[in-house]
Amino acid sequence: MTQAAVATAAVTPLVELSDISIAFGGIHAVDRASIDLYPGEVVGLLGHNGAGKSTLIKILSGAYKRDSGTIRIDGEEATINNPRDAKAYGIETIYQTLAVADNVDAAANLFLGRELVTALGTLDDVAMEAKAREVMGRLNPNFRRFKEPVKALSGGQRQSVAIARAILFNARVLIMDEPTAALGPQETKQVGDLITQLKSEGIGIFLISHDIHDVFDLADRVCVMKNGQVVGTAKTDDVTKDEVLGMIILGKCPPGAVPGPGAMRE
Amino acid sequence: MADHDAISATRNTIDISGGNALVRFLKATELDTRLLGMIGALLLIWVGFHILSGGLFITPRNLWNLSVQTASIAVMATGMVLVIVTRNIDLSVGSALGFVGMVMGVVQVEVLPGILGFGHPFIWVITLAVGIVIGALIGAAQGSIIAYLKVPAFIVTLGGFLVWRGAAWWVTSGRTVAPLDPTFQLMGGGPDGAIGFAASWAFAAVACIGIGAYLYYARVQRKRFNFPLRPIWAEAALAAMGCGVVIAAVAVFNAYPWPTRIAARYAEANGIPVPEGGLFISHGIAIPVLMAIGVGVVMTFLSTRTRFGRYVFAMGGNPEAAELAGINTRWVTVKIFMLMGALVAIASSIATARLNASTNALGTLDELYVIAAAVIGGTSLGGGVGTIVGAMMGALVMQSLQSGMVLMGLDSPLQSIVVGLVLVFAVWLDTLYRNRAQ
Numbered sequence: 001m002t003q004a005a006v007a008t009a010a011v012t013p014l015v016e017l018s019d020i021s022i023a024f025g026g027i028h029a030v031d032r033a034s035i036d037l038y039p040g041e042v043v044g045l046l047g048h049n050g051a052g053k054s055t056l057i058k059i060l061s062g063a064y065k066r067d068s069g070t071i072r073i074d075g076e077e078a079t080i081n082n083p084r085d086a087k088a089y090g091i092e093t094i095y096q097t098l099a100v101a102d103n104v105d106a107a108a109n110l111f112l113g114r115e116l117v118t119a120l121g122t123l124d125d126v127a128m129e130a131k132a133r134e135v136m137g138r139l140n141p142n143f144r145r146f147k148e149p150v151k152a153l154s155g156g157q158r159q160s161v162a163i164a165r166a167i168l169f170n171a172r173v174l175i176m177d178e179p180t181a182a183l184g185p186q187e188t189k190q191v192g193d194l195i196t197q198l199k200s201e202g203i204g205i206f207l208i209s210h211d212i213h214d215v216f217d218l219a220d221r222v223c224v225m226k227n228g229q230v231v232g233t234a235k236t237d238d239v240t241k242d243e244v245l246g247m248i249i250l251g252k253c254p255p256g257a258v259p260g261p262g263a264m265r266e
Numbered sequence: 267m268a269d270h271d272a273i274s275a276t277r278n279t280i281d282i283s284g285g286n287a288l289v290r291f292l293k294a295t296e297l298d299t300r301l302l303g304m305i306g307a308l309l310l311i312w313v314g315f316h317i318l319s320g321g322l323f324i325t326p327r328n329l330w331n332l333s334v335q336t337a338s339i340a341v342m343a344t345g346m347v348l349v350i351v352t353r354n355i356d357l358s359v360g361s362a363l364g365f366v367g368m369v370m371g372v373v374q375v376e377v378l379p380g381i382l383g384f385g386h387p388f389i390w391v392i393t394l395a396v397g398i399v400i401g402a403l404i405g406a407a408q409g410s411i412i413a414y415l416k417v418p419a420f421i422v423t424l425g426g427f428l429v430w431r432g433a434a435w436w437v438t439s440g441r442t443v444a445p446l447d448p449t450f451q452l453m454g455g456g457p458d459g460a461i462g463f464a465a466s467w468a469f470a471a472v473a474c475i476g477i478g479a480y481l482y483y484a485r486v487q488r489k490r491f492n493f494p495l496r497p498i499w500a501e502a503a504l505a506a507m508g509c510g511v512v513i514a515a516v517a518v519f520n521a522y523p524w525p526t527r528i529a530a531r532y533a534e535a536n537g538i539p540v541p542e543g544g545l546f547i548s549h550g551i552a553i554p555v556l557m558a559i560g561v562g563v564v565m566t567f568l569s570t571r572t573r574f575g576r577y578v579f580a581m582g583g584n585p586e587a588a589e590l591a592g593i594n595t596r597w598v599t600v601k602i603f604m605l606m607g608a609l610v611a612i613a614s615s616i617a618t619a620r621l622n623a624s625t626n627a628l629g630t631l632d633e634l635y636v637i638a639a640a641v642i643g644g645t646s647l648g649g650g651v652g653t654i655v656g657a658m659m660g661a662l663v664m665q666s667l668q669s670g671m672v673l674m675g676l677d678s679p680l681q682s683i684v685v686g687l688v689l690v691f692a693v694w695l696d697t698l699y700r701n702r703a704q
Contacts (some may be wrong), residue, residue, distance in 0.1 A: 063590060084592040099590045103583035104576070113581055113591035115573050122571040130491040149583075252612035 012075045014039050014204040015091075015173055017044025018170065020069035021061055029055045031060035031228040032069075032261050037204040038190055042195060044219030044236075045208045053208045054096065054226040057175050061093040062086035062208075073173075084113075086110075090172035094162045094179055096208075104153035109150055110165045135164045138195065156187035163194060167203075174198060175206045180214060192218060212241055212248070226251045277436040280494045282501075294500035300644055300699065308666065315670030322673045326522035330549055332662070332669050333519070334455040334620065337554035338363075338631065340661035341613040343639040344565040345606035347657045348575075350640055351582040352602060353649035354412065354419035358426030359610050359636055362404050363629030364434035370397040371443035371624025375451055390450035397611035404430065405607025409600035424550050427633065434626040444623035454619030455552040457524045464551035470516040477508040504654070517694040554616040562610060566654045568605075578602060582650035638685075639664050642692045663692075 013036040020169050022030045030052045037043050039207055045053045058064045060071065062083040071078045073089050080086050086093070093099075100109045107128045116124045116131070129146055136143045140160040159179065166174055176195075180188040195205060209215050216236055217221055224231040224247040231247045234257030243254035253263040280294060292299060316323040345643060349356045374393040408426050412419045439683050445451075452459040461469070481501055488495055496504075523529065529545040532538075538545065569575035577598050581588040589595050613632075619622045643660025645652030667688060671681045 061590075082592075083590050087592055093590070095590065097586070099584065099587035101583035101650075104285050104579055108576060108580070112588070113593050115576060117573070121572065122567075123576060126487045126493070131492065156622040252696050258627075 004232055012072065013072075014041075015060065016070075016072040016075070017056070017060060018070050018072070020056060020066050020071075022055060022059060022067050028228045030059070030066075033225065033228070033230050035223050035230065035233065037206060039172075039204050040199055041221065042094075042102070042201045042205045042207055044215035045221040045225065046210065046215060046244065047223055047225035047226065047231075048210065051225040053225050054177055055228075056225070057093070057177060057206060057208055060086065060173075061091060061175055063093075074141060082260035087113075088167070090169035091175065092173070093168070093175040094159075094166050094177065096177040096181065100150050100158060101163055102166075103149050105149060106136065106146055106153075106161050106164075109161050110135065110168055111163070114169065125194055131168075131207045132164070135168055136160065139164050140190070140202065156183055156190070159183060159185060159187065159191065163191070167198065171203060173204050173206070175208070177208045179207070180211070181210075181251060188214075212244060216241060216244075224248055226262050230258035230260030231262045231264075232259045234258065270521050273295055280496055291500075291503075294497050295504055296496065297502075297504075298653075299395055301653070301656060301659070303680065303699075304643070304656065305637055306661070308659065308663055311663065311666050313668065315673065319670065319673040323670055326655065328669065328673065329518050330552065332665055333555045334552045335669065336378040336662050336665040337558040338553075338613040338616045338620075339635050339639055339665065340558045340658045341561045341609055341616065342606075342632070342636040342659045343643065343657040344561055344654045345609040346636050346640040346650040347565075347643075347645050347654055348569065348578050348602045349453075349606055349650045350637070350645045350647060351508035351578055351649060352599060353582060353585070355423060355598070355631050355637070356408075356419065356426075356603070356606055357423040357637075358404075358408065359432055359606065359613075360632035360634075361427050361430035361434065362401065362607065362610045362631040363614040363617060363632055364626055365430040365437070365666070366397045366401050366611045367624045367628050368405075368434045368437040368443065368616040368626055369400055369613075370394070370450075370615060371446065371618060372437060373397075375443050375445075378447075385448060385450060389447045390453070393447065393450060394611070394615050398608045399605035401609070401611030401614070402604045403607070404610075405605065406600060408607075409603025412496075412603065413596035413599035423563055429624075431630075434628075437626070439630075440626055442623050442625045445618060446624070450615070451619050451622055452553050453557065453615050454617075454622065455554050456620075457528050457547075457549060457671070459554070459619070460519075460549040460552045461556065462550040463520050463548040466516045466548070469551060469556075470512050473512045474509040477512075478505055490570055516527040516551065519551050522549045523547055524549065554620070557612065557616060562654055562658050569654055573646075574598065579650060584650075635661075638689045642689065644696060646696075 015037040017036070018034045020030055020033045021028065033052065033056050035043070035045070035056070045057065047053050055064065059066045060080070062080045062085050062132075063080060071080055080089070080090055080091075083093075103114060107125070110132050111128050116128050118124045132146060136146075140157065143157060143160060145153060145157070150161060153161070163233035179191050183191065195207070198205060205217060207219055219236055221235050222232060222244060223233045223241070225245065225249065231251045232253040234244070234254070239254055243256065246252045246254065247257070251262055251264040253259040279550030280296070281521035302383065312324055324326060342363075346356060346359070370393050373396050374389050378386070378389045378392060381441065386391065404426070408422050411417050413420045481504060485495060485521070524547040526544045529547050531541060533540045533545050568576065577588065577593050577595075580591070580593065580599060581595050585595060614629070617628055621628065640652065641647065641660070642663055643653070643658070645657060653661040666683055668681060671684060676684070
């Protein structure tokens with residue numbers, strides 16, 4: 001590959017959100033936010049509760065419909081109006097609430113909305129369970145409770161079900177909303193290892209969190225939001241944790257970061 | 267892969283260690299303890315009424331009648347399970363049953379004979395088809411308002427409760443339509459509306475073969491993917507229990523003879539000599555019961571083996587998750603109500619045929635019995651939980667209570683009081699069970 005080709009490949013982001021806005025009854029939950037994501041990259045999205053992180057990301061995953069702005073996937077404008085559209089682009093989301101159906105088992109959750117069927121059109125439960133055992137074996141080798149409804153599982157086990165569902169269908173973009181909020185230290189480490197592994201497979205990951213330490217360990221870049229606006233974006237190597245805290249609390253953009261519309265004006 | 271196989275090899279039968287013989291038996295057969303509890307409660311009710319009524323309850327005659335009386339509510343309860351599982355409710359089924367019944371009455375008595383000729387063999391099936399289409403349209407209308415206009419199901423179907431009862435009166439301005447088409451009447455039971463001795467045993471044989479084939483197929487499938495298997499003795503026990511219930515039921519239905527006068531008239535018409543002590547002609551399984559069993563099998567298949575059924579339960583467990591998983595939850599909701607409407611039409615044909623008349627009051631209070639049957643059968647009003655078999659058993663429990671109290675000669679106001687108390691008691695027991703299971 002020539003130098004030029006590498007450069008072109010590198011400048012086409014996997015996902016490009018530009019000037020996204022959405023308002024709920026006069027409140028600008030997200031205001032002209034722009035953010036991009038490259039293959040094999042982890043971008044941490046930081047901010048207080050109500051800063052607009054989850055709302056912005058729900059627009060990408062199709063759960064909310066934006067008022068204005070464009071979404072580009074691989075440089076081409078994408079139409080995302082509902083979760084089905086997003087999935088068609090290979091965008092998978094692990095929600096803060098995990099969004100699993102508590103009353104059905106792990107295999108049913110993994111394949112929810114995309115069930116395997118037999119030649120007669122009936123559910124192929126056995127094949128789904130076999131595939132579920134394979135995927136879950138990779139993520140969480142200790143997982144054995146395939147027959148029980150998900151509500152009987154521990155927080156970490158439910159998390160692995162949600163993650164397994166996201167990667168089962170060859171996701172290219174993974175959105176993780178507070179993936180470790182409900183987990184113990186051991187399970188948090190497992191999720192961290194998993195993120196590293198997915199990254200090496202070339203999957204782009206948006207990591208939403210308000211735990212700054214988590215994000216610094218895992219993310220390549222951070223993007224800070226405040227009051228629905230992007231304060232700034234920075235490589236984690238170029239800024240310190242204190243500087244990022246300043247961005248979150250005060251909206252003050254440090255020299256190592258690219259300021260956004262939400263940056264405090266001196 | 268080698269190590270994967272090693273794990274499977276050590277786990278190819280279900281772990282049944284520990285506990286006493288009963289616990290081991292339940293683990294090995296993977297039977298639903300809740301359902302077993304319901305069967306136990308049902309037997310207790312039967313034995314109790316048998317003693318209290320002085321030996322009138324557990325007789326072929328009463329059990330046969332009980333099966334016919336249960337059919338209509340049981341058919342609707344299967345649909346109500348799906349409605350309640352998705353956290354909705356349908357209060358309109360009783361009124362819709364009355365309306366669809368009136369329309370079917372007019373179609374078969376006043377419209378079709380004029381076109382096809384009186385007593386034409388296709389009248390019943392055209393009438394039933396018309397009823398099912400109208401039922402499904404009613405469901406589609408209510409379901410669309412619930413799913414797309416976001417009006418709560420309680421309100422929409424409460425409106426439907428009033429609308430369809432009024433509409434039932436409107437069809438003929440309150441006039442009762444009777445008698446119905448002779449073939450249509452067979453759907454209501456009675457000596458003619460049962461399939462007789464030989465066909466009933468043939469049905470039992472087919473059902474037993476079906477049970478065996480199902481167990482075998484399930485085992486082959488599990489073997490294919492190296493999943494834990496039940497011990498052979500447990501499979502045999504399941505097959506024996508399933509076939510035992512079928513054979514016992516058919517034996518009871520066949521032990522109930524036609525009334526002597528009808529049998530005598532039949533013998534005269536066919537030139538059969540009447541032996542000493544009267545002619546014994548078995549009823550066999552009643553046609554409405556066969557219809558209810560058919561509906562139960564189809565609905566169980568729909569709810570457990572198809573995408574539609576999977577979506578229904580996922581929506582009940584977590585509507586947001588279902589939506590985010592890309593399921594078109596609104597359309598599924600509309601389909602559930604359409605299915606409910608079609609089942610109301612089937613139940614209506616059973617109820618009108620049994621009465622041999624379409625009246626505008628038919629189905630009054632049925633919505634409450636249907637909901638009660640589903641809830642007693644383990645359907646959780648919180649959504650996400652329920653089985654078709656459970657709801658049909660629930661219908662049988664409700665009907666057993668009513669029938670038993672009639673046999674005991676209790677006053678009808680007292681009957682309502684007892685049914686109401688039992689409903690509350692059953693749901694309380696269920697709550698206890700669920701809390702312990704968690």
